[in-house]
Amino acid sequence: xxxxxxxxxxxxxxxxxxxxxxxxxxxxxxxxxxxxxxxxxxxxxxxxxxxxxxxxxxxxxxxxxxxxxxxxxxxxxxxxxxxxxxxxxxxxxxxxxxxxxxxxxxxxxxxxxxxxxxxxxxxxxxxxxxxxxxxxxxxxxxxxxxxxxxxxxxxxxxxxxxxxxxxxxxxxxxxxxxxxxxxxxxxxxxxxxxxxxxxxxxxxxxxxxxxxxxxxxxxxxxxxxxxxx
Amino acid sequence: xxxxxxxxxxxxxxxxxxxxxxxxxxxxxxxxxxxxxxxxxxxxxxxxxxxxxxxxxxxxxxxxxxxxxxxxxxxxxxxxxxxxxxxxxxxxxxxxxxxxxxxxxxxxxxxxxxxxxxxxxxxxxxxxxxxxxxxxxxxxxxxxxxxxxxxxxxxxxxxxxxxxxxxxxxxxxxxxxxxxxxxxxxxxxxxxxxxxxxxxxxxxxxxxxxxxxxxxxxxxxxxxxxxxxxxxxxxxxxxxxxxxxxxxxxxxxxxxxxxxxxxxxxxxxxxxxxxxxxxxxxxxxxxxxxxxxxxxxxxxxxxxxxxxxxxxxxxxxxxxxxxxxxxxxxxxxxxxxxxxxxxxxxxxxxxxxxxxxxxxxxxxxxxxxxxxxxxxxxxxxxxxxxxxxxxxxxxxxxxx
Numbered sequence: 001x002x003x004x005x006x007x008x009x010x011x012x013x014x015x016x017x018x019x020x021x022x023x024x025x026x027x028x029x030x031x032x033x034x035x036x037x038x039x040x041x042x043x044x045x046x047x048x049x050x051x052x053x054x055x056x057x058x059x060x061x062x063x064x065x066x067x068x069x070x071x072x073x074x075x076x077x078x079x080x081x082x083x084x085x086x087x088x089x090x091x092x093x094x095x096x097x098x099x100x101x102x103x104x105x106x107x108x109x110x111x112x113x114x115x116x117x118x119x120x121x122x123x124x125x126x127x128x129x130x131x132x133x134x135x136x137x138x139x140x141x142x143x144x145x146x147x148x149x150x151x152x153x154x155x156x157x158x159x160x161x162x163x164x165x166x167x168x169x170x171x172x173x174x175x176x177x178x179x180x181x182x183x184x185x186x187x188x189x190x191x192x193x194x195x196x197x198x199x200x201x202x203x204x205x206x207x208x209x210x211x212x213x214x215x216x217x218x219x220x221x222x223x224x225x226x227x228x229x
Numbered sequence: 230x231x232x233x234x235x236x237x238x239x240x241x242x243x244x245x246x247x248x249x250x251x252x253x254x255x256x257x258x259x260x261x262x263x264x265x266x267x268x269x270x271x272x273x274x275x276x277x278x279x280x281x282x283x284x285x286x287x288x289x290x291x292x293x294x295x296x297x298x299x300x301x302x303x304x305x306x307x308x309x310x311x312x313x314x315x316x317x318x319x320x321x322x323x324x325x326x327x328x329x330x331x332x333x334x335x336x337x338x339x340x341x342x343x344x345x346x347x348x349x350x351x352x353x354x355x356x357x358x359x360x361x362x363x364x365x366x367x368x369x370x371x372x373x374x375x376x377x378x379x380x381x382x383x384x385x386x387x388x389x390x391x392x393x394x395x396x397x398x399x400x401x402x403x404x405x406x407x408x409x410x411x412x413x414x415x416x417x418x419x420x421x422x423x424x425x426x427x428x429x430x431x432x433x434x435x436x437x438x439x440x441x442x443x444x445x446x447x448x449x450x451x452x453x454x455x456x457x458x459x460x461x462x463x464x465x466x467x468x469x470x471x472x473x474x475x476x477x478x479x480x481x482x483x484x485x486x487x488x489x490x491x492x493x494x495x496x497x498x499x500x501x502x503x504x505x506x507x508x509x510x511x512x513x514x515x516x517x518x519x520x521x522x523x524x525x526x527x528x529x530x531x532x533x534x535x536x537x538x539x540x541x542x543x544x545x546x547x548x549x550x551x552x553x554x555x556x557x558x559x560x561x562x563x564x565x566x567x568x569x570x571x572x573x574x575x576x577x578x579x580x581x582x583x584x585x586x587x588x589x590x591x592x593x594x595x596x597x598x599x600x601x602x603x604x605x606x607x608x609x610x611x612x613x614x615x616x617x618x619x620x621x622x623x624x625x626x627x628x629x
Binding site for chain 1: 231232235236239240242243533534537538539540541542543544545547622626
């Protein structure tokens with residue numbers, strides 16, 4: 001069970017290898033130790049190939065470490081079955097990807113509601129209200145019923161942020177959320193993360209290449225060759 | 230199930246062209262199945278109705294008379310020259326008991342004792358060879374409804390009245406109300422009144438059959454108090470052979486089913502049914518492959534979206550359901566449209582076709598085809614759905 005006093009995220013000696021057992025076995029992450037507390041606003045930076053995305057996927061319970069333990073709200077996750085990991089992921093983690101990744105067949109509002117609909121079926125009116133408010137917060141109050149292909153890249157990323165926040169997750173993960181946007185839009189999106197971090201108290205962990213943006217974070221975690229420095 | 234079906238429907242609506250194309254494919258397949266099956270069923274029931282409209286399903290007769298040859302004593306050799314015996318007209322022993330027993334069998338619908346034998350019809354100098362049929366009208370009517378084939382006069386036998394075939398009547402220049410002399414062997418003869426003339430449409434029967442009552446036939450054929458034939462109809466046509474065998478064992482009499490006397494027809498019907506099944510199977514198979522390939526493409530196209538849904542907390546089993554549902558929906562809607570189309574084709578055939586016979590579309594055919602296509606759709610979706618549910622979210626999200 002989750003522990004209210006436990007850190008949102010805690011990694012203990014997390015290692016990740018690929019091609020295990022074969023001659024070209026390669027270890028990407030060499031024993032990562034990391035703790036993220038409630039309200040933390042952290043940037044994960046590092047050169048290409050340093051293992052940022054792999055680490056983010058492990059933190060997001062999309063991938064499993066080869067060894068070490070990952071705690072989400074105090075819960076150890078390594079031994080969890082796929083169903084339980086999926087449920088924990090749905091309940092506690094929100095994702096924003098570089099390429100917004102909306103479901104094309106659904107409207108902006110439906111995309112935002114998706115995590116709740118996956119969990120509980122037809123959304124209750126208060127959830128719909130919450131989704132509309134979130135979309136207003138990201139400046140898309142007038143675009144509720146537009147399909148993703150009717151929105152610009154920046155607008156789609158805003159929808160993705162609203163979607164990541166609809167479940168009130170304890171941890172918001174973002175993989176290069178501004179990598180695909182122009183500088184102005186990128187700054188706006190970044191400001192949104194900051195706004196929701198303060199508004200909802202969720203911990204935010206951003207992977208970014210943008211050194212200028214990372215300096216505005218409370219904390220910068222640098223990953224080099226699979227190790228935090 | 231709400232979110233799974235919502236996603237399934239949205240996916241299908243988004244891939245409109247694909248969905249529409251495969252729907253057309255399923256519809257055409259199901260329409261072909263419905264049309265062919267209805268056509269063959271109609272054809273078969275028409276042939277059966279025509280064949281069995283003028284004959285009973287089972288005829289029960291006395292067993293053949295055989296020579297009884299005394300076995301030779303042990304140690305000696307007997308040389309036997311045997312001439313097979315001619316089969317006399319003989320009565321079924323205790324036929325009233327046999328009739329009553331047959332009446333109680335649940336698989337038998339109607340029982341009609343008949344006296345049947347050869348004779349001549351005579352008018353003036355003209356002789357015609359005929360078959361006398363002595364019947365008990367209410368019972369016989371349940372086997373062959375002669376009264377519906379009366380073209381002149383009325384169906385009435387007994388008290389010197391007879392009903393004869395149209396061709397015989399024409400040959401002898403007889404009309405309803407005329408007298409007719411019937412002569413059988415051994416100098417037995419009777420004069421009867423033609424009460425009615427029937428036309429069944431089978432040349433042999435219309436030219437030879439003369440219906441009289443049991444008593445008259447018995448005295449004409451010298452079978453006083455006896456009958457030499459029991460006609461039966463059964464509830465399940467295709468169980469007639471089994472029923473005939475059972476009657477044989479039960480009574481020791483010779484029982485011949487329509488399937489035995491029309492072996493070639495039965496063979497033809499079975500071959501037709503088999504060919505229908507083969508067509509149905511292969512059409513269903515190609516429909517299944519169509520659905521499977523469309524869904525396989527859809528899974529590939531939606532790999533990234535599946536990955537995102539997984540990242541948002543959707544379970545593998547839910548993804549599985551999303552694609553199984555698509556298969557089921559495709560099958561259901563496609564087959565419903567197809568079955569209606571097939572039904573319309575049959576109606577067009579009935580309206581504008583050769584009009585040799587009317588094809589009926591049984592409701593179980595429509596329901597069955599729809600149900601089968603839905604199940605086939607779900608089964609066809611199994612492989613792609615399984616693949617979708619097994620996608621690794623990390624790989625899937627990166628998939629471009």
